[in-house]
Amino acid sequence: MASEQTKAVLSTPGEREILTERVFDAPRDRVWAAYTDRELIPRWWGLRGSETRIDQLELRPGGAWRFVQRNSDGSEAAFRGIYREVSPIERLAYTFEYEGQPGHVLIDTVEFEDLGEQTKLLVHSLFHTTEERDWMIEAGMERGLNEGYEQLDELLEELAG
Amino acid sequence: MASEQTKAVLSTPGEREILTERVFDAPRDRVWAAYTDRELIPRWWGLRGSETRIDQLELRPGGAWRFVQRNSDGSEAAFRGIYREVSPIERLAYTFEYEGQPGHVLIDTVEFEDLGEQTKLLVHSLFHTTEERDWMIEAGMERGLNEGYEQLDELLEELAG
Numbered sequence: 001m002a003s004e005q006t007k008a009v010l011s012t013p014g015e016r017e018i019l020t021e022r023v024f025d026a027p028r029d030r031v032w033a034a035y036t037d038r039e040l041i042p043r044w045w046g047l048r049g050s051e052t053r054i055d056q057l058e059l060r061p062g063g064a065w066r067f068v069q070r071n072s073d074g075s076e077a078a079f080r081g082i083y084r085e086v087s088p089i090e091r092l093a094y095t096f097e098y099e100g101q102p103g104h105v106l107i108d109t110v111e112f113e114d115l116g117e118q119t120k121l122l123v124h125s126l127f128h129t130t131e132e133r134d135w136m137i138e139a140g141m142e143r144g145l146n147e148g149y150e151q152l153d154e155l156l157e158e159l160a161g
Numbered sequence: 162m163a164s165e166q167t168k169a170v171l172s173t174p175g176e177r178e179i180l181t182e183r184v185f186d187a188p189r190d191r192v193w194a195a196y197t198d199r200e201l202i203p204r205w206w207g208l209r210g211s212e213t214r215i216d217q218l219e220l221r222p223g224g225a226w227r228f229v230q231r232n233s234d235g236s237e238a239a240f241r242g243i244y245r246e247v248s249p250i251e252r253l254a255y256t257f258e259y260e261g262q263p264g265h266v267l268i269d270t271v272e273f274e275d276l277g278e279q280t281k282l283l284v285h286s287l288f289h290t291t292e293e294r295d296w297m298i299e300a301g302m303e304r305g306l307n308e309g310y311e312q313l314d315e316l317l318e319e320l321a322g
């Protein structure tokens with residue numbers, strides 16, 4: 001179980017933004033790999049008890065990604081977007097669209113900050129409108145993020161071992 | 162030839178917005194039809210000398226649209242998005258993405274203002290960033306818009322006849 005201090009810190013620096021910060025006990029190249037590798041993403045991405053299938057992963061500017069999460073009750077939720085920036089091992093930016101809410105597109109910019117043996121992950125989410133930002137928060141973004149990040153902790157520990 | 166006063170008026174009311182206004186000599190239901198009908202759109206949409214093919218047109222919230230413009234030199238440019246709001250004959254909102262710039266998504270909200278025998282069309286474009294807004298202006302948005310609107314004038318006149 002994750003202790004309180006390993007929870008991601010969410011803030012809303014602007015009226016249509018969300019910033020999340022989380023430190024991981026692994027060097028930057030390993031966090032980048034977990035975040036971008038087709039084999040590693042399904043091992044941590046999404047809610048606990050769900051399975052993630054990588055449908056598309058074209059890791060280059062203009063390339064598409066699409067992940068399908070199969071929940072424990074058998075239902076599926078799909079997410080998609082386009083990579084806008086791919087700067088290994090420093091920064092990744094992509095659009096993010098939940099297919100259950102088509103036409104609501106945000107931009108995530110992920111910074112991998114080098115802390116030596118640790119890495120700080122900063123995710124800046126930029127929405128078109130405040131309503132879309134608030135909808136994402138109310139839809140349970142924090143829970144989903146933290147469950148994914150706890151699984152990422154476990155994966156990073158395994159990769160180190 | 163269109164006279165000066167029939168050009169669309171562009172303004173930038175916010176740092177990531179474009180507003181265009183244009184009056185058409187046709188009642189609102191006819192302008193709405195020209196804007197949303199699969200048979201009518203290709204008759205005015207896009208640059209002069211180009212041909213527009215409707216690949217998808219699912220006119221409902223969450224439905225997809227995709228138009229392919231074939232230019233006089235044989236090159237093609239495709240545009241796509243998702244309808245967010247469909248309120249006949251008053252308002253239409255959709256995302257807009259040029260496939261040559263994937264991952265750059267704006268929201269257009271089109272208001273059809275009833276002026277009796279005329280209709281004012283207000284198009285509000287909302288971008289994620291100022292850079293994307295400025296790119297659209299520099300890419301020749303105003304020329305494309307005005308050439309399309311002049312062809313729309315001609316179509317509306319024909320439909321009235």
